[in-house]
Structure formats: C-alpha cells, structure tokens
Amino acid sequence: MTSSSxxxxxxxxxxxxxRATFIDDLRPEGLAHLAVxxxxxxxxxxxxxxxxxxxxxxxxxxxxxxxxxxxxxxxxPYQFGEPELIGGRRSSLEALPVERVxxxxxxxxxxxxxTARAARRGAAAVTVGYDDLPALLDAGPFLxxxxxxxxxxRHVIASHHVTAGxxxxxxxxxxxxxxxxxxxxxxxxxxxxxxxYLASWDRAGRLTVQASHQQPFQLRAELAEILxxxxxxxxxxxxxxxxxxxxxxxxxxxxxxxxxxxxLCGRPVKWxxxxxxxxxxxxxxxxxxxxxxxxxxGRVHALxxxxxxxxxxxxxxxxxxxxxxxxxxxxxxxxVAHVDVHSRVVATHVPPWHSCRGFGKEAPIFVMERTMDLVxxxxxxxxxxxxxxxxxxxxxxxxxxxAGFLIxxxDLPALLDxxxxxxxxxxxDDAGTGRFVGTGIAVEVTPEGGGHAAARSGPGVxxxxxxxxxxxxxxxxxxxxxxxxxxxxxxxxxxTALARLAADELGTTRDxxxxxxxxxxxxxxxxxxxxxxxxxxxxxxVVLAARGLAxxxxxxxxxxxxxxxxELVLGAGAVAGPEGQQITLAELHRRTGGVPACTRSYRPxxxxxxxxxxxxxxxxxxxYRARVTVDAGTGAVRxxxxxxxxxxxxxxxxxxxxxxxxxxLAMGAGLALSEASRTDDAGAPATRSFKEYLVPxxxxxxxxxxxxxxxxxxYTLLGAKGAGEAGVGGALAAIANAVDDAVGRLGGSPxxxxxxxxxxxxxxxxxxxxxx
Amino acid sequence: MTTSRSIRLTVDGITxxxxxxxxxxxxxxxxxxxxxTAVRAGCRNGDCGTCTAVVDGTHLKTCLVPAxxxxxxxxxTLAGDGSGRWVAPLRRAFMQEYAFxxxxxxxxxxxxxxxxxxRDPHPDDAAIRDALSGNLCRCTGYVNAVxAVxAVxxxxxxxxxxx
Numbered sequence: 030m031t032s033s034s035x036x037x038x039x040x041x042x043x044x045x046x047x048r049a050t051f052i053d054d055l056r057p058e059g060l061a062h063l064a065v066x067x068x069x070x071x072x073x074x075x076x077x078x079x080x081x082x083x084x085x086x087x088x089x090x091x092x093x094x095x096x097x098x099x100x101x102x103x104x105x106p107y108q109f110g111e112p113e114l115i116g117g118r119r120s121s122l123e124a125l126p127v128e129r130v131x132x133x134x135x136x137x138x139x140x141x142x143x144t145a146r147a148a149r150r151g152a153a154a155v156t157v158g159y160d161d162l163p164a165l166l167d168a169g170p171f172l173x174x175x176x177x178x179x180x181x182x183r184h185v186i187a188s189h190h191v192t193a194g195x196x197x198x199x200x201x202x203x204x205x206x207x208x209x210x211x212x213x214x215x216x217x218x219x220x221x222x223x224x225x226y227l228a229s230w231d232r233a234g235r236l237t238v239q240a241s242h243q244q245p246f247q248l249r250a251e252l253a254e255i256l257x258x259x260x261x262x263x264x265x266x267x268x269x270x271x272x273x274x275x276x277x278x279x280x281x282x283x284x285x286x287x288x289x290x291x292x293l294c295g296r297p298v299k300w301x302x303x304x305x306x307x308x309x310x311x312x313x314x315x316x317x318x319x320x321x322x323x324x325x326x327g328r329v330h331a332l333x334x335x336x337x338x339x340x341x342x343x344x345x346x347x348x349x350x351x352x353x354x355x356x357x358x359x360x361x362x363x364x365v366a367h368v369d370v371h372s373r374v375v376a377t378h379v380p381p382w383h384s385c386r387g388f389g390k391e392a393p394i395f396v397m398e399r400t401m402d403l404v405x406x407x408x409x410x411x412x413x414x415x416x417x418x419x420x421x422x423x424x425x426x427x428x429x430x431x432a433g434f435l436i437x438x439x440d441l442p443a444l445l446d447x448x449x450x451x452x453x454x455x456x457x458d459d460a461g462t463g464r465f466v467g468t469g470i471a472v473e474v475t476p477e478g479g480g481h482a483a484a485r486s487g488p489g490v491x492x493x494x495x496x497x498x499x500x501x502x503x504x505x506x507x508x509x510x511x512x513x514x515x516x517x518x519x520x521x522x523x524x525t526a527l528a529r530l531a532a533d534e535l536g537t538t539r540d541x542x543x544x545x546x547x548x549x550x551x552x553x554x555x556x557x558x559x560x561x562x563x564x565x566x567x568x569x570x571v572v573l574a575a576r577g578l579a580x581x582x583x584x585x586x587x588x589x590x591x592x593x594x595x596e597l598v599l600g601a602g603a604v605a606g607p608e609g610q611q612i613t614l615a616e617l618h619r620r621t622g623g624v625p626a627c628t629r630s631y632r633p634x635x636x637x638x639x640x641x642x643x644x645x646x647x648x649x650x651x652x653y654r655a656r657v658t659v660d661a662g663t664g665a666v667r668x669x670x671x672x673x674x675x676x677x678x679x680x681x682x683x684x685x686x687x688x689x690x691x692x693x694l695a696m697g698a699g700l701a702l703s704e705a706s707r708t709d710d711a712g713a714p715a716t717r718s719f720k721e722y723l724v725p726x727x728x729x730x731x732x733x734x735x736x737x738x739x740x741x742x743x744y745t746l747l748g749a750k751g752a753g754e755a756g757v758g759g760a761l762a763a764i765a766n767a768v769d770d771a772v773g774r775l776g777g778s779p780x781x782x783x784x785x786x787x788x789x790x791x792x793x794x795x796x797x798x799x800x801x
Numbered sequence: 802m803t804t805s806r807s808i809r810l811t812v813d814g815i816t817x818x819x820x821x822x823x824x825x826x827x828x829x830x831x832x833x834x835x836x837x838t839a840v841r842a843g844c845r846n847g848d849c850g851t852c853t854a855v856v857d858g859t860h861l862k863t864c865l866v867p868a869x870x871x872x873x874x875x876x877x878t879l880a881g882d883g884s885g886r887w888v889a890p891l892r893r894a895f896m897q898e899y900a901f902x903x904x905x906x907x908x909x910x911x912x913x914x915x916x917x918x919x920r921d922p923h924p925d926d927a928a929i930r931d932a933l934s935g936n937l938c939r940c941t942g943y944v945n946a947v948x949a950v951x952a953v954x955x956x957x958x959x960x961x962x963x964x
Contacts, residue, residue, distance in 0.1 A: 037899040044904035045892035047839025047880035051905060054838040144833070146824070221843045221851060221939050222905040271841075271905030272939050304844040520903020520940055684899050688941060692902065695942030719848035719937060727933035727943040732926075 037684040039525045039539060049269045052225035052241040053301045060227075061090055063290050063300040064148035065283065066138040066155040068130035071166065071378040071712030075128060075137065076158035083140055083154040088147030090294055092155065093286070094138040095125035101289050103255050108247065108280035109347040114482040114491065114642075117187035117353070117374065120343050124255070124282040124289075130159070131342040132380045133713045134309040136282055141290045141298055164378040164712050168339035171373045172318055186340065186349050187374040189356040193431035196369035199331035203322025207403055212782045213392045214705040215314035215339075218385050219724055220519075222271020223302035226284060228291040236288055237264045241271065242547075243519055244557035247279040249549045255285040267547030273519035273558065274696070275384030276310060280346030305717045311706040312351055312385035314339055317396050322367075327408050327415040332365050334396075336372035341381040348382030349374050351389030354481050357432035358393040362441055362472040362650070363401070363419045368431040379708050386696055387757040388560065390475055394758030395765060395783060398471040402766050403779060412470055412766070413449040417442060420472060427636075427743075433483040434476050435635060435644040438740045438750075444652035444674050445472055447736060451654045451672040458774075463661040465775060466669075469766025471653045473759035476645035477561040477751035478633055483644040493643040495632035498562065499553035500570040502531060502578045503626035505543075508602055508614030510535055512575070513545040513626075515555015516567035521689060521753065523563040526682040527571050530564075530747075534575035536599040553628055561751020564681055565647060569631040569746035577627035585621050586612050635744040647742040647750040651675040653763035659771040661794060664787035666702055666768055668729070671760060674736040679748035687735055689752040694733050697760025699725045701768075705784050723786075808872035812837050813881025827863035827871050828852040831878070839880035839908050843937070850909035850936035855884045860916040862909075862935070879908040887915035887953065894949035902940035909936040914950045923954055 036042075043049045066078075080092040104121045112119050125136055140151035165184060171177065177185065200206060227239040236258065242248055245265040253260045270277065283300055291298040315338045322331035338352035356372035405415035420441040421428050428436040448470055458465045482493050500514045512531045518524050524546060528539040535542070545551055556562060579599050586604035587594040589612055597604050605611040618624070633646030656670040671694055680686050703723035707715040716722040741748030761783060768790065769780035777793040785793075792798075809818050812835055819834045828845070831837040831854065843849035845864045852863045855877035863876075877884035891911045894900070901907050910933060917924055917932035924932065929950045933943060 036896040038896065041896040044901060044907055045879070045895055045911065047878060047908055049904050050838070051841070053832075053842065056836075146822075146829075219939060220903070220905075221849055221937055222841075222903065223843075270903060272903040274939065301842075304846060304848075520905070522899075522902060688899055688902055688945065691942035691944045692940045696939070718846050719844055720846070724937055724939060725942075726935075726937065727947065728927070728930040729934075730930075730943055732947065733942060733944055 038522050039528055051222055051269050051271050052227060052239060055227055055239055055268065057229060057297045059296045061141050061143060061294055061296045061298045062145040062148045063287055063298050064140050064152040065136045066140065066152045066157065068133055068135040068137055070130055070159045070161055071133050071164035072162040073130050073159035074162060075126065075130060076160050078138055079156040080138065083151040086147060086151040086154055088143040089140060089151040090143065091141045091290065092138060092151065093290060093293065095123065095127040098125045098286065098289060099123055099127060102285055103257060105280070105282065105285065105345045106251065106254050107345045108251060109350055110482065114493065115187065115350065115353045116189055117349065120345050122345055124285050132378050134380050135342070139286050139290055141294050145301065166378060166708065166712050168337045168375045168377055171337045171375045172316060173335050174371055184376045185373050186343055186376050187353060189353055189372040191356050191359060191370040191432045192368060194367035196331045196333045196367040199367035200320055200322040200333060203331055204324045205407060206320060206322045207407060209319045209321065209400060209403065210781055211317040211319065211396045211399060213313055213315050213395060214784055215311045216385065216700050216704045217308060217311040217706050218274035218276040219307065219722065220272030220274055220276055223304060223307040224277055224281065225299065225301040226287040227297060227299040228288040229297035230292055235262045235264065237266065238288060239266045239268060241277055242267050243273045243277045243517060243559060244279050245517060245547050245549050246515060246554045246557065248284060251279050252285060252288060256288060265549045267517055270519045274386040275388065277519065278347055278384050278559065280344060308706065308717050308722055309380040309714060310383040311380065312348060312382040313392055315355060315392050319396065319400065321400055321404060323404050325408065327404060327410045327418045329363065329365050329404060329419050331367040332360050333369045334359060336370065338372060338374045339377045340374055341377055341379045343376045344381035346381060347384045350481065351382065351384065354389030355392050357434065357481065358390050358476065359431065361393050361397040362421060362474045363397060364421045364425060378712055386693065387754050390754065391758030391761055394471065394473050395762045398762035398766060399780065402769065413445060416445055416472055420445065433485050433641045433644060436474060436648045437635065437646065437744055438742055439474060439648060439650040439676060440738065440740050441472055441650055444650060444676060444738055447674040447738065448652040448654040448672050451734065456656065456669065465659045465661055465771040466656065467659060467767040467769065467771030468654065468656045469763045469770055471759050471762035471766060473755055474648050474650045475755040476648055477754060478565055478646040479556065479560040479562060480643045480645045482642060484642050486639060486641050495643055495646060496556055497630040497632040498555045498567040498570045499628060499630040500567065500574045501553050501626045501628040502571065502574040504578065504582060504614060504618055504624050506615065506618050508618060510542045511545060512542055512571055513552045514567055514571060515553050516563040517547045517557040519558050522685045526564050526685055527568060529682060530568050531571050531575040534572055535579050537601045541601065561753050565742065565745050565749040565751050566631060566633060568681065568749060570629050572746065573629035573631055574627045577629060578624070581624050581627060582617065585624050586617055589617065589620055631746065633745050646744050647678065649677045649750040649752065649755045651755050651759050653759040655760070655763035655767040657764060657767040657771065659768060659790060661775060664790035664794065666785055666790060668698055668702065668731055668764060670731050671698065672734040673756060673759065674738055675755060676738045676740055677752045678739060678742040678750035680737060680739065681747065681749055686752045690735060690756050691733055693753060693756025694760045695725050695730060697757045698730060698764060700757065701761045701764035701783050701785060703784050703786055806869055808869060810835065810871060811875040813878055821868040823869060825868045827866040827868045830868040831863060831876065837878055837880065839878040841905060841908060843905065848937065850913065851906045853909035853912045854878050855912060860912055879911055884912060885915050885919060887918040890953045891915055891949065894952040898945045898949040898952060900941065900945040900949040906936055906938045910938065910946055918953065926951065
C-alpha cells in the first residue's frame with residue numbers, strides 16, 4: 030500500500046464528525062422551497078387545476094402548472110443514448126402534463142414557498158380536476174408472441190428478440206424439457222438520502238444547479254436543452270451524495286422544474302424529495318415463461334423465453350432500458366447453443382422505472398440459477414455439478430453471447446469450486462421447532478462499463494463505440510496534486526481509489542492528492558457514476574494524466590537543476606537527481622510559474638469486430654452460496670450465511686471493493702426476501718414508507734464472507750473490472766435457491782417468484798391453500 | 802411564517818431560544834432553525850434513524866419528537882463532543898473499519914452504537930446488530946459497522962488508526 034493515510038477513506042473525518050455537506054444542508058441567502066402537486070389518478074384527463082387556495086397559504090410565493098411551464102420549458106429530451114439502437118421508441122415529454130396524467134404520483138404542478146412546510150401545505154391546497162381514463166396496471170396480456178390488439182400494441186415501448194441457433198428445433202429433439210414460469214417483483218433503490226436539487230441564477234442569466242446526482246454533465250446538457258441555454262451557461266455542482274443506486278440519474282422532471290421555479294421567483298429554490306415520493310420510483314419487475322431443453326447428463330442445449338417487462342409510465346429516464354439489458358443478458362454464465370428470448374417492454378400506469386443497481390442484469394441471474402437447480406433436480410444432479418457442465422469455460426473466452434456481448438475474462442468453474450463447500454456449520458433441520466435449513470448456490474456474470482447496445486452488426490446498422498472518461502491532473506502551488514475527473518461518487522469512496530492510482534504515478538501518497546469530482550466548471554466531461562466505470566475506465570484516465578504530469582514535472586525540474594529528465598525521480602514532495610540535487614515541488618511551482626495541467630481521456634479497448642457493435646468491455650463474475658433457515662410454521666426466512674467469491678479483475682483497493690460487494694449483497698438479500706414495491710388495485714403505490722418497503726436491517730443479515738479471484742480484464746489499461754453491480758443478482762439467486770432447497774424437502778412447490786416473504790413461502794409450503 | 806411559541810434548546814453546548822410552530826418536529830428545528838446539520842432527515846417517519854440525537858441523555862429519533870416538547874432540553878449530536886464517552890472511539894473505529902460509504906446514516910449509526918455501549922460495554926454480535934437495527938444503511942450491508950462496534954467493545958478505549 031502506497032498510502033500513509035490513517036483511514037481507508039481520504040475524507041472520512043468530515044463524515045464521522047457530522048460535517049460532510051449534503052444537498053439539504055445548503056441554505057443560500059433568500060432560499061425558497063418547492064413542493065410538488067402529484068396526480069392521485071393512474072390515468073385521467075386533467076379537467077382543471079385550481080390554485081386559488083394554495084396561493085392564499087401563508088408563505089406561498091408561486092404556483093406553476095403545466096400550462097405555465099410549457100411557456101418556458103422545451104420538452105424533456107430522451108436521456109440515454111439512442112433508443113432506436115435497441116428497438117425502442119424515443120420519448121419526449123413535457124415536465125408537467127397539460128392534458129393527461131399517466132400514473133399516481135405524476136407531478137401536475139409545483140408550489141414555491143418561503144419554507145418547505147409552507148410549500149407542502151400549498152401543494153396540498155391545490156385542487157386538480159380529473160376525468161378518469163382506463164388504466165393498464167397488469168402486463169399479463171402482453172406475455173407471449175402473438176400479435177397484439179392495437180390498443181395494447183401502443184403500450185409496447187420496445188420489443189426484443191435475442192437468438193442463437195435454432196431453439197425450437199433443439200427443444201423439439203431434447204431428451205428432457207422443463208416448462209417454467211418466473212416472476213420478479215417491482216423493487217426500488219431507496220437511498221437513505223432522497224433526491225434533491227437547488228437552483229439559482231446569477232444576474233448574467235447563468236444557472237447554477239446543485240444536485241444530489243450521479244451524472245452532472247448529462248444533467249447540464251439536459252437542462253441546457255430544456256431551458257434553451259448554452260451548456261456554458263449552466264453549472265452543475267454535486268455535493269456529497271447520500272447513496273444513489275441508479276435513482277439519481279438524469280431525466281427526472283423535478284430537475285428542470287426547480288430551475289424554472291428559481292427563474293420565475295428570482296430566488297434560489299430547493300426541492301428535497303420526501304420519502305414517500307422516493308418510493309414512487311422503481312424497477313426490476315418482470316415475468317418469464319421459459320422452456321429449457323437438456324440431455325441426460327444435464328447439459329442444456331436450448332432455452333426459449335418469453336418475457337414481459339412492465340416499466341411503468343413512459344419517461345425520458347434510462348429506466349426502461351433495463352428491460353433490454355435483461356433480455357440481452359441471457360443465458361448469463363452458461364454456454365447454451367440454442368437461445369430464443371423474446372421480450373416486450375410495456376408502459377403501464379404506475380410510476381416510471383428509474384435505473385436500479387444491477388440495471389436489468391439481476392433478474393436473469395435469478396431465472397437462470399433457478400432453472401439450473403430445477404434441471405439438476407429433474408436428473409438427480411447436484412446443483413454444483415449441473416452448473417459445472419454448462420458454465421462458459423475459460424478456454425471459450427472471449428465468449429460472444431447471443432445478444433452480442435463479449436465476455437472478456439473469467440474463470441467461472443474456479444469460482445464455483447470455491448463456494449461449493451463453503452459455510453457448512455453443521456446446521457441441520459429441527460422438525461421439533463419447525464425450522465428447516467436450506468442451502469443454495471449461484472453463479473453470476475455482470476456486463477459492465479457501458480455498451481449495452483451491443484448486437485450483431487450488418488448493413489444499415491449504426492455502429493456504437495466506447496464512452497470515454499477524462500481526467501486532469503495538476504501540480505498545485507503548495508506542492509500537492511489535484512485530480513479533476515468526470516467520474517463522480519455516489520458515496521462509494523471511489524475518490525480514494527483514484528487518489529491512490531494518481532499517487533502511484535506521481536511517486537507520492539494519496540494524502541498529497543486532492544480529487545475534485547462533480548463540478549461541470551472544474552472537471553473534464555465524463556459519465557459520472559454508472560455501469561461500474563469509475564475505476565475501470567475513469568481510473569486509466571487518471572493514471573495516464575498523472576503519468577503525463579509526472580513527465581512534465583520532471584522535465585521542468587531538469588531545466589531548473591541542469592540535469593537530464595531521465596535521471597530525475599519524482600518522489601514525495603520533491604524531484605531529486607542521482608547526485609543529490611533536489612527541488613521541492615512547491616519551489617518548482619514557484620520558479621516555473623506552474624506546470625500546465627495534464628488532461629487525458631481513456632476508453633476501453635476491446636478488439637474490433639466488424640460483425641458486432643461495441644460490447645460491454647469487461648465482465649465481472651462471482652459465485653455465491655447462501656444458507657437459510659425456513660420457519661415452516663410462519664413462512665419466515667432467516668439468512669444465516671452468505672459467501673461470495675468475486676472476480677473484478679485487478680483490485681485497486683480491496684477495502685473499497687469489499688464495501689461495494691457488501692452493499693450489493695445486502696440489496697440482493699432484500700430483493701430475495703422482503704423488498705417489493707406494491708400497487709393497490711386502484712393503481713396507487715401501497716409501499717410508501719420503510720414500514721411497508723422492507724430494506725434489510727442490521728439484525729436481518731449475517732456477516733458476509735468474501736473471497737477474491739483475480740482474472741485481469743484484458744481490454745482495460747489497469748486490468749480492473751467493476752464492483753458494485755455484481756452481488757445483487759447473485760445474492761438474490763443463491764438465497765432463492767436456498768429457500769427452495771428447504772421448501773422442496775418439505776414437499777413444497779418450487780420457488781418461482783421473489784421476494785420470498787412469509788405469505789409467499791407459506792403458499793409454497795401449502796400449495797393446496799390449506800395453511801393451518 | 803408565524804411561530805406559535807418560543808423554546809430553549811442547548812445543542813452541543815450552545816443554548817439558543819428559537820420560535821417554533823406547533824407542527825414542527827425537533828429534526829426540522831435542529832436543522833432549519835439552528836443549522837445543526839449533523840442531524841439528518843431520511844424518512845420523517847421514525848424508520849431510518851439518521852435523525853438520531855441524544856436528548857437529555859436519551860437517544861431519540863428527532864423526527865418523532867414535537868419540537869415544543871423538547872423545550873428546555875440538552876441535545877447532543879454527532880457533531881458535538883457532548884454525546885458521551887463512546888463517540889470518540891466509535892468515530893475512529895468507523896473510520897478504521899470503513900464502516901460507512903455515503904455517510905448519510907452515520908449520525909444515527911454512531912449514536913445508536915454509543916447508546917448500546919452505555920448500556921452494555923461488552924455486547925455480543927447479536928446485541929450489536931439489534932442495537933443498529935433502528936438505523937437503515939443502504940450502502941454497506943452493516944458488516945463493517947458491526948466490526949467497528951466490535952473493535953470498540955474489545956478495547957473499551959480509543960483505538961488507534963492504522964496504515
């Protein structure tokens with residue numbers, strides 16, 4: 030370790046002393062507050078908005094509805110690349126609707142007031158008239174491939190078909206075949222800090238937005254377009270972010286509305302999402318109807334799947350793309366010759382999807398890992414053995430998947446072997462107390478680094494390429510270094526790893542390096558925090574920039590010392606030569622008037638292949654083993670052990686990587702056992718607080734056991750892959766398999782849905798409905 | 802805005818009189834009127850625990866306390882030194898064990914751990930997990946927070962940093 034820092038995190042002290050600044054801690058002079066009036070109907074025509082009572086509320090400054098907003102705001106542009114590339118339609122929406130609401134919770138007006146409480150009172154006093162329209166709450170009718178009636182067809186945002194070989198023929202000749210249905214409940218991100226934005230305009234008409242956000246540069250571009258400004262007239266600054274997990278990406282309608290409210294009121298305006306509002310967003314929900322064909326040895330030859338992905342109301346956020354990533358992720362870690370996955374992404378009248386950690390890759394892991402267990406059970410094969418016979422083998426790498434993803438590196442059988450016998454503490458069933466032990470395993474590959482629009486190329490098919498990251502590294506007047514990067518941290522600590530990478534190139538320790546992130550005026554452009562890119566792609570940009578600066582500093586010192594650049598060494602705080610000549614960096618800065626900052630961009634370098642578009646450039650992988658206790662009387666499941674062996678290529682900072690994995694495992698455990706965003710029969714969200722949406726608490730989880738297995742990523746400079754997304758799907762699948770193990774021995778039905786909350790487990794144990 | 806009454810609070814050693822409305826909760830008065838941002842609002846519903854402070858020696862979720870009821874109390878937050886002898890070693894242990902990521906839940910995590918150690922200086926792991934169960938964390942899976950409390954439990958005195 031090159032760092033002399035005392036703590037694993039560079040900026041730890043400001044947090045433990047309670048000094049770290051989050052968006053809601055910012056209170057500029059003259060601050061006003063915004064609250065949102067939201068639809069109470071899932072689908073309705075707006076017949077009128079009456080704000081008279083709201084304007085009379087003490088402290089209310091202004092009420093803005095859709096008719097007024099449309100005078101000032103251009104439509105919100107689609108926020109995530111080219112939807113046409115993945116068979117989707119391009120949405121463009123107004124920030125506030127004028128004619129029609131499309132989900133309970135859709136913003137219909139905003140209220141600005143002197144205090145947040147006055148704004149909320151004002152919002153509650155706005156009366157909206159509705160004329161109800163038919164609401165689509167159930168995507169069931171979309172399952173299958175039959176042509177849809179026109180009134181259903183217009184709900185299909187995207188349709189996907191991922192194929193390899195001839196699945197129909199292979200299924201017809203398969204020795205064994207299973208027909209299976211799986212479903213995954215809608216769930217959400219639920220960062221402990223909700224979203225928040227603070228906008229202000231200066232006299233020259235320049236907009237500054239402070240935001241709890243993952244993508245400052247994307248937000249800048251979005252706001253410039255909606256508000257009709259040059260990008261140079263928008264500055265986005267991101268304070269400390271209290272967790273994000275996808276929720277804080279661009280495309281949320283409150284982003285431009287806060288800016289508009291500030292312009293109309295001539296004051297800084299802030300909006301902080303309430304917890305109830307935070308629970309509107311979600312993702313991950315899908316239904317699969319699957320046929321799998323295999324032989325007597327357990328080798329799977331064919332997989333056919335019909336999927337429906339209900340993504341809530343159409344929006345401009347990255348949300349529905351996760352449906353494509355789900356379809357494209359099959360058959361996950363396995364080598365299956367004949368694949369036919371058909372998927373419909375369907376707009377419904379519930380709140381729109383936002384990005385959720387895992388970005389669509391997690392549900393396919395659940396589906397494939399459950400399928401592998403059921404194939405093994407049919408043949409009497411051990412779960413590890415049936416996987417061993419089907420995993421993509423190291424000799425097959427790089428491995429092209431049916432969707433055109435290129436799995437770059439992995440040793441999946443080795444990962445599996447390391448978890449297959451883990452954590453057996455001798456726990457056994459106890460029929461007396463009705464507690465039954467189950468174990469389950471799972472194998473996961475996680476496409477990372479951006480590039481999900483991979484596909485076979487062909488005439489007329491546009492090509493795609495890697496998104497770069499950039500960094501600038503400078504020597505400061507006091508002889509320290511400053512790294513400015515276009516990647517951001519949602520609270521993951523990646524700034525510490527970036528400081529460490531820069532320090533290694535600059536012959537110093539990470540204490541001498543300050544990392545600046547999340548400021549569009551100061552940092553070079555980048556993608557912020559998405560697709561596990563900060564270290565694997567952002568890291569090389571920092572390394573290259575630091576390397577360039579080190580050379581420039583040594584050259585400047587050579588001139589001052591009258592020495593040869595090649596014989597000078599950049600060390601802690603100084604440049605030194607072989608004959609004892611030396612100059613401190615502060616002195617060098619003073620005498621040269623400063624060395625120009627070095628800026629570099631980096632993009633991953635997978636091999637060119639004219640037959641395919643750009644793929645995700647690196648794939649982390651992992652294997653998992655979970656042990657649970659199922660209480661047969663109550664249906665309650667206790668997670669007793671969870672082991673993960675993770676391959677994220679070169680580990681830059683093990684403490685940070687393990688932290689990412691811990692968080693992902695906890696989220697996967699929540700998805701497996703308790704987390705579900707439910708809607709009532711009228712389309713209203715029924716999970717509106719942490720009392721209904723059950724995030725794992727400290728006493729719900731065991732101490733996770735982690736191992737690392739490094740296969741370096743061949744197509745990135747550092748050999749690093751991502752950390753942060755892997756673990757969600759793996760934990761979800763291993764825990765579901767563990768519950769199935771226990772339930773199966775008790776004669777229950779196979780696990781085909783998550784979360785496995787007590788009513789669901791009781792229903793599995795008593796398929797006849799006779800729960801005594 | 803009109804205020805309906807004046808209350809006196811001593812927060813991290815500083816005594817202030819402030820007007821409050823009847824419907825204001827302590828978390829909002831601490832943050833909005835007194836600028837005490839080491840108390841955070843995560844749910845305003847008593848679920849997440851990041852608004853935890855020590856009110857007259859008792860660890861409370863301040864989003865559940867009507868501000869007027871807190872008149873005359875002494876409030877300790879994570880930012881102050883007056884929240885008990887366990888806070889300093891817990892701060893160091895949370896840094897050493899990398900027991901937080903985004904840090905938003907930290908005020909509640911550390912103060913709840915301190916309350917546990919006040920009651921029981923040598924808790925077992927299950928007691929540590931129970932004591933932290935009122936504080937939601939979405940980043941870490943709690944593994945390192947449990948380790949941090951364990952480190953303080955074993956030493957019972959300030960632990961040093963590591964390199």
